[in-house]
Structures are given as structure tokens and as C-alpha cells.
Amino acid sequence: MRRAPLTSLALCALLTLVGCGDKAWQTKDIAPLMPPLAFTLIDERGETVEAGHYRGDVTLLVFGYTHCPDVCPTTLARLAGQLRSLPAERRDDVRVLFVSVDPDRDDPERLAAYTDAFGPAIVGLTGRPVQLDALTKRYRVTYGYGDKDAAGGYAVSHPSGVFAFDRVGDARLLIRDGDGPEAVRHDLERLLAEEG
Amino acid sequence: MPESTEPSILATALHWLAPWEFEPLWGLACLAALGIYWRGVRHLRTLDPGAPPTGWPRHATLLLGLTLIYVVSQTRYDYLAQYMFFPHRAQHLVLHHAAPFLLVLATPPRVLAAGLPAWASSTHRLARPLLDLLQHPLVAPLLFVGLIAFWLIPSVHFDAMLSRRLYQLMNWSMLLDGLLFWWLVLTPHGRLGPGRRILLLLAVIPPQILIGAYLTFSPTVLFDVYEVCGRAWPLAPLVDQQIGGLITWIPATMMSVLGTLIVLRQLRLGDSQGRRHPSSPAHP
Secondary structure, three states: OOHHHHHHHHHHHHHHHHOOOOOOOOOEEOOOOOOOOOOEEEOOOOOEEEHHHHOOOEEEEEEEOOOOOOHHHHHHHHHHHHHHOOOHHHHOOEEEEEEEOOOOOOOHHHHHHHHHOOOOOEEEEEOOHHHHHHHHHHOOOOOEEOOOOOOOOOOEEOOOOEEEEOOOOOEEEEEOOOOOHHHHHHHHHHHHHOOO | OOOOOOOOHHHHHHHHHOOOOOOHHHHHHHHHHHHHHHHHHHHHHHHOOOOOOOOHHHHHHHHHHHHHHHHHHHOOHHHHHHHOHHHHHHHHHHHHHHHHHHHHHHOOHHHHHHHOOOHHHHHHHHHHHHHHHHOOOOHHHHHHHHHHHHHOOHHHHHHHHHOHHHHHHHHHHHHHHHHHHHHHHHOOOOOOOHHHHHHHHHHOHHHHHHHHHHHHHOOOOOOOHHHHOOOOOOOOHHHHHHHHHHHHHHHHHHHHHHHHHHHHHHHHHHHHHHHHOOOOOOOO
16 A cells, blocks of 8 residues: 555645645634744833733734724624633633734723723733734734825724634634634634643 | 835835845746856857847846746735735736746747756756646646636635745746746747647637636625735725736736737748748748
8 A cells, every 4th residue: 555645645735735624623723824922012001012921821813903993893892702602711711912003093091991892801912013013924914004084094904814822822723704603612612621 | 194204215125125025046046047048148159150149139028027027026016915916916917927928938949958057958858748748738728727716716815825835836836837838839849839829828818818807796805815914005805806807817818819929920930931941841
């Protein structure tokens, strides 16, 4: 049976290519694609904070801005609801990091007020453009600014995906808008069940 | 938009010329192609001084092709191509159509043969069965259109944009397949006669029209990766997709028309040369 390893190798390569690696996850498995969580940003108290500060918990990384009309509030409300649906003893082990890519308008106070509205598990972060660029490039995402309107407001394009990291900070999942609440809950519970 | 201090011209130029993700293979491949071409031109001049000279239009065509490849793969343009659909389609139009088209036009087989180092011919012999397969008149057009379609399968497209390695694989596969296809259909006295070459050029038009029209007229956003990973600037997703569809549709198929005109011109030139030298045997 010399052919068997070759065939399975080819099959594996094909499966990796079309992205159906581990069927047990119901959202997008990004373990082989993305590096562990690392950043230097500014927290809600205006102090510099490193990714290591949040290690030990399952971390969900969300990008947005507080003037966001639709995507960000929807995502944060959805995530907050999902955390509430988790078993009580697990709930406190998940932290949502909401990174504002609009530091000009989102100062630490504004961020704190915004994230508090969604619950205690949601933490606001922002940073100088250099810090934000380093983080977004690391996860192959980006953001950009639209033209200013008469009132000085402007739209910001930002990633809608939510990156999930396990307790040791390894990148594990990418949750998309289209993923159903059941799928997200299933994957979060599985991630929480892993030992850190 | 956040205010920023006005950057100097030099800083702006560096910002646009610096690679978004440094992949030395692109630059090295462009330099190698330039080296082979230059060596071929010089060798031909010494070997056969009576041969028709390779003038500056050829040099300029080659330089334009290589510059285009470098610009879309190793400058700030690559950033736009990763975070916006229509610049990505334009990138593939260059890698799969325009640049290989120009490179093949600039390099007649005799220049390539004279320019390649000696060890290349033994490698060529080894790769011969693979080339025979990839340039088979039934396989080549299928591969040409199939590759466009494959990387546009939404789940495949998603992974390619998310993974640096797959992204590189995608772009290299487009360039290499482009070189294989345009080499096959634009080279006179090569593998195929002019009739078949025109047939292949025409055969790839309808599927490209279908793919382009499908993208352009789709009422929904087909590729959520630009949503998930963010866009370079806030452009409406459907507009982005429609422009991308038009790029896949119109300029891409126009290249086939251009190619056909070039084959017809080769045919006419070949005929008139044949009449002028009736004793010389006709090429197969």
C-alpha cells in the first residue's frame, strides 16, 4: 500500500486549500493561519497595555469605532448576549477587546462609556496609528476613513470579523456576521473547556 | 478624517514604493527575466549579425511588462489589492493577462533560447512532459479560465486573502499560467498553428464574459472577506464588486481580441515573407 500515504497527503493538501480542516469547529478555524495575540495599545484609563495583560481568559478581538452606525453596536450586542447565554461559571472567563480604529474621536473616557453600555466583559482599547497599524497588519485586516461631511463626521471602514484567542493567546477562530448564535456558542464553550 | 502633518514628497514616494509585504521572489524573478532577455539580445547580435535587430520597442515592451508585475506585487498597490475587490481584479488582470502578454511579445523564441543559461535546456527536457500537458490545446484554455474561476470561489477566495502563503500561491499561479497561455497562443511557429491559436483565444472569451457578468450583476455581495477584514476605504461593497466584475469582463476579453489581431498580423507577415523567398521551406 505505497499509494495510501500519497493519496491521503494529496487529500489533506486539498482539504487545507479549500479550508475544511477541522470539522468540529462551527466557525472559521484560523489556528494555522494567524499568529498569537500581541499588541501594545491604550486602555480605557489612558494607560499603555500589552496583550499579555489579558492572558488566561478566552479573548475576542473586535475592531470598530464608537460613531459606528450599525456593525459595531450589532456585533457587541450580539456578543454580549452570547456571553450571557454561557454557563455562569464560564461567563467570566471570556473577555471582549473592542479596539477603536478611530483614535481621533474615541478617547479613553468615551470608549469606557461606550463599552460599559454593553456589559462588564467588554473592554475598550485604542492606540496611536502606528500601534493600530501593527495590530491590524498582524491579523491581515485593515481600516480606512471616508471623506468628512459638513458636520465634520466621517465613515470608517473596519473589519467586521471577530478574532477568538484561547487562554494562552493563540489565534483559534474567526467569527463572521453570518455565523449563527448556536455555532458561536458551541465554539466558545469548546474553547472555554480547553485548559489554559 | 484624522488630521496629519503634511508628509514630504520623499516620504510619500517611499510610502507608495515600499512593498506592503516584502516577498523577494517577485523582485528576483523580474531581475532574472531582465537578465535573460538582455543576455539573449547580446548573444543574438554576436551569433548572427545579419538577423533582424531587436529594437527599442521590444525593450520598452519588456520593461513595461516587468514594471507592471513589480508594481502590482511589491508596492503599496498590493495593500489595495488585498483589502478591496476591484484593485484585486485589476492586479490579476496584470498578472494573468497584460504583463505575460507584453513579456511574450517582447521575447521571440530565439531571444529566449539565446538568453537562457545552458543548464536551463536540461531542466526544460525534464519539464517537457509537464509543459506538454499544461499547453495541450484542450488543457490550456481550461486551465486559463479554470484558475480565474477557482480563486473566485468565495470560500477559496476567503482563505487566499486571509493566509499570506495562499495569497502568494494565488498570485504566482496566475502569473505562471498567464505566461504559459500567452506563450502558447502568441508565439509564431510554436506548438500550434495560427488557426488553433486563434481558436484558443476565442474559446476563453465566453467563460470570462460569464464570470465577469456574474460578478457585475450579482445582487448580493459574494465575497465577505472584504467585510470581515475591512476595506482600504469605505466604498459600498456592491459597487466594489461591480467594478471588479467589469474589470474581469471587458479588458480581460479585449486581450483575446488583441491577441487574435496579432496572430493575424503574424500570418500576413509570414505569407509575404513566404512569397518573397519562395525557395525557403515553409514553417510547420
